[in-house]
Amino acid sequence: MTTTLRPVGPLQQAGDGTRSRAYEVCVNSRPVGGVRIATVRTADGAVGTISDLRVAEADRGRGRGTVAALAAEEVLRGWDCERIRVSVPAGAAPARRLAAALGYTESGHLLLKELDRADPGPPAPAGLEVRPMTAAEFAPWRSAAPGRRELLPDDPAAGGARVDIALRDGVPVGHLWTGWRDLPAGERVPYVWEVEVTATERGKGYGRALMRRAEAAVREAGGHRLALRVDPANAPARALYASLGYRPLSVDYEKRLY
Structure with missing residues (x-):
């Protein structure tokens, strides 16, 4: 069976040059999930993002998410992105394992505190x-x-x-x-x-x-809420925020395409 991405609606292009588009994840043309691909502007140029990647429960465990993520990377290469960022819920162990398996490295932890x-x-x-x-x-x-x-x-x-x-x-x-x-x-x-x-x-x-x-x-x-991002390698800062009651909300990952 072949897993592909099928565009949903037209490509969105903003005045600052950033792009975004939603796709269906399909198996032999049968929709089994979705993903959103976009770019953001940074001081170092365009960076790609992959978000809302999902696969229907009946189709999980068969590599659909892996193939969809790799296909999304190809789209971003075509958009001249050299880096990709993804954000994964802190408790989503399967998604975190997938990111690591595809060569992404942790770049930041998003923390949140209920005040x-x-x-x-x-x-x-x-x-x-x-x-x-x-x-x-x-x-x-x-x-x-x-x-x-x-x-x-x-x-x-x-x-x-x-x-x-x-x-x-x-x-x-x-x-x-x-x-x-x-x-x-x-x-x-x-x-x-x-x-x-x-x-x-x-x-x-x-x-x-x-x-x-x-x-x-x-x-x-x-x-009543306050959020921040911390470098996973900054142990003193992580210890401070934990002592203040901040808890992990999501984990950011990054990957170079070239």
């Missing part, structure tokens, strides 16, 4: 001040990384973002960038884009204080 409105957390370390960046501080910080320039407008508040700076006795020791992000299931939630403490100042509770500030801001705005 307790009655939990203010411990006080910040003595001498630490966390406040919004001034315009004079924000401009050079935004320009220091391509990702910030792409995602943040000149006025972060215009896009619903907030950038805070942490100072110890008036000296910068870290920063916090929060905003919004769509979860894989489509829900839009408050999100920590960056939280960073100066290398020489780590281990003093500043990272925890910045995360508590992010959570407090969400509570103040009436929210």
